[in-house]
Amino acid sequence: KAGVTQTPRYLIKTRGQQVTLSCSPISGHRSVSWYQQTPGQGLQFLFEYFSETQRNKGNFPGRFSGRQFSNSRSEMNVSTLELGDSALYLCASGGQGAPGYDEQYFGPGTRLTVT
């Protein structure tokens, strides 16, 4: 099976712009979660989608949003970018739907740099 893919791998944006990141989960996985990794904060949970519905959301401002499509692919959008949004954004897909106990499989991440 192909793993989790994320596009683009690297991105440079200017403060105030918006950005959309894409994630394709492992075939058959219906859960997609997004995490932000920064050197100071480690991995922080952004949100999780299951069957096109947001099931849970982390403690991030409303500038961070996401969605999931019927084929389980997910996108994450950040509007009005700030310098502090520079981070590695990781997408993870989970198993067939058993909630709460899935091992999550991570993509390689998108490295976003905001200048």
Add this chain to the structure above:
Amino acid sequence: DQQVKQNSPSLSVQEGRISILNCDYTNSMFDYFLWYKKYPAEGPTFLISISSIKDKNEDGRFTVFLNKSAKHLSLHIVPSQPGDSAVYFCAASANSGYSTLTFGKGTMLLVSP
């Protein structure tokens, strides 16, 4: 408020010896714990997990121990190999019905030949 803590930012071990990575948690609702390994420029890779109904789980060179009363878990790697050098993240999940993981900040393990 950090619910999952890895108090050692780094650990150095010689090849062949045991590596012990520690993790503490504060949320008593956590009942499933996982360890991930991460190389630079790659996403975390799932290593091993343990449910709160167990106190030990073993997979090859990797063993995870859980002490629920102390809210502490540890990952043992025996014997350590240079290829084990990476950042190790401890993560926890609560029985909330959601696939949400709370991660520690990671411990960088360096295994020297």
